[in-house]
Each structure stands twice: as structure tokens, then as C-alpha cells.
Amino acid sequence: PDLTDTHNWQVVSGDSRGTLVVNSTTGAWDFDFNNTLDEFQELAVGESITLQYMVKVTDEHGLSNTQLVEFEVNGTNDLPSVELANSEVSGRVEEEGVSVDSGSLVILDKDTSDVHAFKFDDDSQDKEGSYGDLHIDRVTGDWTYTIDPAKANLLVDETVQDTFTIHVDDGNGGMTSQVVTVDVVGTNDKPTIADTSVTLGSVTEEVQTLATGTILGQDPENQQVSYAFTSGQSSYGFFAINSSTGVWTYTLDAVLSQALSTTPITETFTVHVIDEGGASTPQIVSVTLVGDNDKPVIAGSSTGDVQEDYIDQISGQVTATDIDSPSTDLSWSLTSSTTGTYGSLSFNTATGDWIYDITAGSTSNIAAGDTAQDTFTVEISDGVNSVEQVITINVLGNHIQQGVVGDDILTGSTNNELLWGGPQDGSDAGQADTFMWLSSSMGSVALPGNDIVKDFDINIDTIDLHDVVNIDDVWSSAELAERIEITEVDNEALITINNELGEPLQTITLQGVDLDSLYGEDASLLSGAERVSKLVESNQLNLSDTKGHEGDDELHGTIANDILSGGAGHDSFVFDEQHSGTIAMPSVDTVSDFSIDHDVVDISDLLPPSPSVDDLLSRIEITVNDDISLLDDEVSTVISVLDNQGGQTDIVLDGVGWEQLNPNNVPDIADISSADLLSIMQDDLHILKVDG
Numbered sequence: 001p002d003l004t005d006t007h008n009w010q011v012v013s014g015d016s017r018g019t020l021v022v023n024s025t026t027g028a029w030d031f032d033f034n035n036t037l038d039e040f041q042e043l044a045v046g047e048s049i050t051l052q053y054m055v056k057v058t059d060e061h062g063l064s065n066t067q068l069v070e071f072e073v074n075g076t077n078d079l080p081s082v083e084l085a086n087s088e089v090s091g092r093v094e095e096e097g098v099s100v101d102s103g104s105l106v107i108l109d110k111d112t113s114d115v116h117a118f119k120f121d122d123d124s125q126d127k128e129g130s131y132g133d134l135h136i137d138r139v140t141g142d143w144t145y146t147i148d149p150a151k152a153n154l155l156v157d158e159t160v161q162d163t164f165t166i167h168v169d170d171g172n173g174g175m176t177s178q179v180v181t182v183d184v185v186g187t188n189d190k191p192t193i194a195d196t197s198v199t200l201g202s203v204t205e206e207v208q209t210l211a212t213g214t215i216l217g218q219d220p221e222n223q224q225v226s227y228a229f230t231s232g233q234s235s236y237g238f239f240a241i242n243s244s245t246g247v248w249t250y251t252l253d254a255v256l257s258q259a260l261s262t263t264p265i266t267e268t269f270t271v272h273v274i275d276e277g278g279a280s281t282p283q284i285v286s287v288t289l290v291g292d293n294d295k296p297v298i299a300g301s302s303t304g305d306v307q308e309d310y311i312d313q314i315s316g317q318v319t320a321t322d323i324d325s326p327s328t329d330l331s332w333s334l335t336s337s338t339t340g341t342y343g344s345l346s347f348n349t350a351t352g353d354w355i356y357d358i359t360a361g362s363t364s365n366i367a368a369g370d371t372a373q374d375t376f377t378v379e380i381s382d383g384v385n386s387v388e389q390v391i392t393i394n395v396l397g398n399h400i401q402q403g404v405v406g407d408d409i410l411t412g413s414t415n416n417e418l419l420w421g422g423p424q425d426g427s428d429a430g431q432a433d434t435f436m437w438l439s440s441s442m443g444s445v446a447l448p449g450n451d452i453v454k455d456f457d458i459n460i461d462t463i464d465l466h467d468v469v470n471i472d473d474v475w476s477s478a479e480l481a482e483r484i485e486i487t488e489v490d491n492e493a494l495i496t497i498n499n500e501l502g503e504p505l506q507t508i509t510l511q512g513v514d515l516d517s518l519y520g521e522d523a524s525l526l527s528g529a530e531r532v533s534k535l536v537e538s539n540q541l542n543l544s545d546t547k548g549h550e551g552d553d554e555l556h557g558t559i560a561n562d563i564l565s566g567g568a569g570h571d572s573f574v575f576d577e578q579h580s581g582t583i584a585m586p587s588v589d590t591v592s593d594f595s596i597d598h599d600v601v602d603i604s605d606l607l608p609p610s611p612s613v614d615d616l617l618s619r620i621e622i623t624v625n626d627d628i629s630l631l632d633d634e635v636s637t638v639i640s641v642l643d644n645q646g647g648q649t650d651i652v653l654d655g656v657g658w659e660q661l662n663p664n665n666v667p668d669i670a671d672i673s674s675a676d677l678l679s680i681m682q683d684d685l686h687i688l689k690v691d692g
Contacts, residue, residue: 005059014053041110043075077172080109095152096187105141114170129162131184153220155186188277189220202288209252217273232269258323260291295385296322307396308363320380340374366397412437436464449506456510464542471544474567481528557589574602580647590652604692606643622677626657
């Protein structure tokens with residue numbers, strides 16, 4: 001060693017991963033390596049890489065030598081980190097959807113030989129979160145989040161987060177942490193209904209008409225619940241639920257339930273339990289309905305009014321319905337007698353039609369204007385239940401006028417009435433009764449009167465209307481026919497009295513008498529005027545005591561001094577004892593138009609039966625007032641008759657003188673005595689009737 005030599009240092013070779021710089025003069029060196037190289041960064045604790053370099057030294061003499069220089073690079077523990085780009089650090093689960101999510105943590109660690117462990121802070125692989133559990137695989141870093149339904153049920157349509165901190169340990173004291181966040185999407189869970197809820201009920205018509213129960217709703221999120229009736233309709237009652245308590249009721253309607261039969265039926269109703277968020281759960285409530293066998297219901301007509309001879313028959317129909325049965329299953333029956341006090345009832349058990357007929361003569365004991373009743377009971381049955389109905393007939397009592405045996409005069413009143421000429425047993429048949437009406441007893445246009453003659457004897461009895469028509473002169477049957485109409489209704493003669501305008505005021509029915517019998521011929525061939533005239537001619541109709549018409553009349557002197565006019569036709573002038581005057585003041589009746597050829601004076605009632613000639617001569621005096629010497633003399637003949645009671649009637653035949661009363665042309669009329677005149681009138685002229 002030449003200590004005084006100068007030396008030159010240089011690196012002649014070496015590892016490119018490092019740099020060795022040697023001072024060429026002094027030999028001082030500086031070493032550095034490229035720490036960024038992966039191979040150095042991957043060195044873990046206890047691992048190293050050796051870098052070698054060859055250094056050459058040359059002295060001033062040109063002599064050289066080499067030296068191997070080695071550098072050892074030792075590894076350190078690099079901290080691991082999570083490679084976020086390739087890791088899943090968040091997740092999402094749904095309460096009512098995907099309930100599990102998973103991911104994986106990818107670790108970056110320059111120390112590639114490190115073995116990493118994934119764990120929670122308590123060194124466990126499972127962590128309980130607020131709404132679920134997270135599991136981490138210790139080796140792989142794979143994590144799985146599973147929702148906990150019990151916890152998630154508390155969520156109401158909201159999104160919350162469960163967070164977990166996962167630690168990564170590289171086994172060499174290096175550790176890092178990563179937060180995994182899971183979005184938990186909550187759903188407003190539907191309420192639940194407790195098994196102890198009462199959802200069944202039953203009702204029975206007319207026995208138990210109310211059913212009730214309680215729906216017990218619960219909400220997983222502890223929300224307040226309410227109750228609503230949402231569907232279902234009852235045909236027989238009403239369903240309701242308390243919105244706060246869930247108590248439901250079904251009430252059977254008293255009317256609608258009549259349609260129920262004994263066969264049970266079930267009606268269902270849907271209610272919903274609803275939470276505050278609007279989620280709802282349905283519940284069916286079922287109610288069993290049982291009906292009973294309802295009784296039939298009777299309707300229709302069950303009353304009627306009758307009045308003998310006015311309304312002799314009344315009819316009606318009772319009807320029945322049964323809400324449980326068709327009408328064809330119902331049957332009628334008459335459970336009472338068909339015979340009542342005043343009439344009889346016929347009943348059609350197939351249709352419910354009834355007819356009541358009054359019994360002739362049965363109502364005479366009912367006071368005029370009073371009402372009696374006949375009742376009959378009918379029954380309707382559906383085979384199980386039966387219902388009775390009383391048919392009530394109101395029988396109105398008649399106003400009755402009744403004569404006795406013999407000739408009677410009955411005058412109609414303002415009441416509608418029945419007129420009997422004699423006893424109702426008919427014992428008065430053949431007696432001459434007069435049925436008279438006055439103008440004051442007529443009905444009105446608004447309410448015409450209606451009277452019935454019960455026992456009119458044809459060609460014997462008389463309808464007297466002289467006060468009604470008030471005739472003051474010879475009348476025409478054609479004109480009177482407008483006021484007196486004679487027709488037939490139900491085979492009975494009907495006389496209708498009209499006012500001057502032809503409006504009906506009164507009807508008179510001749511019960512049991514038809515027109516053909518009344519006239520003794522075919523009445524349909526008679527005009528209205530002929531009907532009036534012929535009835536007057538037969539003395540069955542009296543329109544005037546003193547005035548006649550163009551037909552045959554029977555006229556009567558009255559208590560007054562009358563002027564009788566017969567008109568055309570064959571007239572009979574009748575004078576009655578009851579209308580006689582006294583000897584001092586005799587009744588004087590004048591016949592204004594006596595015809596020798598057609599008319600008759602009837603004085604038989606003033607004389608004893610079958611009078612002798614002496615009776616006639618002693619009772620009758622005939623005076624002819626006719627001075628034949630005077631051409632314009634007023635001529636008349638007076639027949640004076642003393643009656644059986646001592647009364648006197650003077651009958652004046654106006655216009656009748658010797659011209660008519662001297663048929664034998666006796667030259668000297670002074671020779672004609674009263675007895676002769678009596679014989680002439682009776683035997684020759686036949687104008688005087690002396691024997692009834």
C-alpha cells in the first residue's frame with residue numbers, strides 16, 4: 001500500500017433498482033434506491049431485497065482493484081386500504097320487496113403477502129343494525145345484509161339507513177376501516193286483524209233482530225286505526241260499524257224482513273281496517289238471517305152499503321198477499337154462515353170475490369135513516385198461518401109509508417122512501433090506492449128523489465102528480481111527455497119527473513111492474529106521449545083532477561067549485577060524496593066542454609048502491625037553462641044531486657041544452673019533466689052513470 005498514491009474510485013456495475021454514487025477522489029459514496037418500485041413496496045415486514053454493486057479503485061500507477069458493495073432493502077408494513085372503485089360499500093333493501101342485499105370489499109395492500117381479516121370491532125363477523133343484520137366474510141370481505149321484518153315493520157313509507165363499520169386487519173398491525181351503508185326502504189304495513197275479532201252473527205225475524213260484534217285491528221307501526229264499512233248491501237236490514245271502536249251491528253228491518261222465509265240465508269259485508277297512512281285490510285262479516293212464516297196480509301174490499309130496493313146487491317173482492325208464499329199457494333174459505341140477518345153472501349174461494357144480496361122485506365124493522373150490519377167472516381191460509389177478515393155490510397133503513405087494508409092515499413115526502421098501499425104481506429091486493437107527489441116533495445137537479453112503490457096494482461092503483469105538473473087548462477100529452485118520462489129499467493116501470501128544462505127531479509119505480517104489463521100491450525111500440533096518454537086514460541096516472549087532454553080522461557070534482565075541461569076523447573066526469581057541499585051551499589062544478597056523444601057524468605058515489613027509480617027521482621033534479629026563443633042565449637044544464645049524507649052537488653054542463661037533451665023532438669019542451677030528463681040522460685043518451 002502506497003499511502004501516498006492517489007486513487008480513482010468508480011462504480012463499474014450494479015443493480016439498476018438503486019443508485020450508488022462514489023466520490024472518485026475520496027471514495028465517499030451515497031446510495032439511494034427507487035422506493036416507488038412495486039417490488040420494494042410489496043416487501044412486508046421481515047422481507048428484504050439485496051442490491052449489489054461492483055466498485056473499482058485505480059491508483060495513480062494504474063493498478064486497480066474491485067470491491068462488491070451490497071445494500072439490503074428491508075420491507076415495512078404498509079396499511080391496507082379499500083379499493084372503492086371495485087368495492088360495494090352501500091346497499092338497498094325493501095321491507096315489502098328485496099329483503100337481502102350483498103356486496104364485497106376489495107383491499108389494496110402494497111404488502112402483497114399480507115393476509116387480511118375482515119371483522120367488526122368486537123372481532124365478530126355479524127353485526128345487528130337498527131333494521132337488519134350485516135354479515136362479513138372474514139376471509140373474502142363479502143358482506144350480506146338481511147332486513148329484520150320485526151324492526152322494519154315500524155317504518156312507514158320512509159327510507160332510513162343502517163350503517164356498519166368493517167375493520168380490515170393485515171395481520172401485521174396494519175388496520176383500516178370501511179363504512180357500509182344500507183338504505184332500508186320502509187312500507188306502510190297494512191293493519192292486521194286479531195283472531196279474536198267477532199266476524200259472525202245471526203238474526204231471527206221477530207225473535208232476535210240485532211247482531212253485533214267487534215273487529216280488532218292492529219297496526220305494525222303502532223298507528224291509530226279506524227274502521228269503515230266498504231261494501232255489501234242488505235235486502236232485509238241495515239249494517240253499520242263504529243269507525244273508532246270497530247263495533248259492528250246488523251239490525252233486521254221489521255218490514256223488509258217479512259220477505260224472509262224459514263230457510264236461513266247469509267249476507268256478507270266487507271269492512272276495512274285503515275291506518276293513518278291509508279293502508280287497509282279487509283274483513284268479511286257474515287250474518288245469517290232466519291225468517292219465520294209470516295201471516296198472509298188481506299187487502300181489497302171488505303165493506304159495502306146496501307139499501308133495500310135501492311141497492312139490493314153489492315159486491316167486492318178481498319185480496320191477499322204473503323211475502324213468504326206465492327199467491328197460488330194461498331187458499332180462501334168462508335168460515336161463517338152464508339146467511340145474515342138481512343141478506344146472504346156468496347163467496348168465491350178461488351178469487352176472493354164476494355156478492356151480497358139483500359133479502360126482500362128483511363129491513364123493515366130498521367128505523368128510517370138508521371144503519372144495521374150483516375157480517376161474514378172469511379179466512380185466508382198459507383198452509384201454516386191463517387188470517388180472518390170480516391166482511392161488513394152496512395144496511396141502511398128505509399123511509400117507509402104504508403097504508404092499511406082498503407083504499408089509501410099516500411103522499412111522497414122529501415125522503416127517498418118505499419110506499420106500500422097496504423100491509424107488506426099483500427093482503428091489500430085489489431084495493432085502489434093512490435100514490436101522490438107534491439111539488440114541495442120533489443128532489444132537486446143536484447139530488448133527484450127516488451121513491452119506490454112496492455105494491456102497485458095494475459089498473460087499480462093511481463100515481464097522482466096533479467100538484468107537480470099544476471095543469472090549468474086542457475093539456476097536450478106530447479108536451480107533458482117532456483116532463484113525465486115513462487121508461488123501463490131492470491124490467492120495472494120507471495116514471496121520471498123533469499123540470500121545465502128536462503132535468504130530472506124525481507123518479508118513481510113501480511116495483512115488479514114491467515111496461516108491457518102496465519099497458520097491457522107492447523110498450524116498446526108506444527111513443528112517450530102515447531105512454532103518458534094511455535096511462536092517464538087507464539086512470540093509473542093522474543095529472544089533473546079537472547083538466548083533460550086529447551085522449552080519454554076521468555076527471556073529478558074537488559071540494560072547491562071547479563071548472564072541469566075534458567078536451568077531446570071520451571071523458572068521464574066523476575063526482576064524489578066527500579067533495580059535496582050542503583043544501584044551503586052546494587058544491588058547484590062546471591063541465592066546460594061536455595060532449596053528448598063521448599062524455600059521461602058519473603054520480604054513482606053520491607047515490608046508494610043499485611039505486612031504485614024512487615031513489616033517483618028523490619035525489620036528482622035536472623034543470624035545463626035554455627030559452628029556445630033566444631038565439632044567443634047562454635045554455636047550460638044543471639044536475640043537482642042529494643048524496644047519502646045529505647050533502648048536495650050541482651053539476652053544470654055548460655053548453656048543453658034542449659038541442660042535446662030532446663032526442664025525441666018533443667014539440668013542447670015544457671012537457672019534458674025532470675024525470676023525463678033523467679031517463680033521457682040515462683037510457684037514451686047514456687051520459688049519466690048512477691050505479692057504480
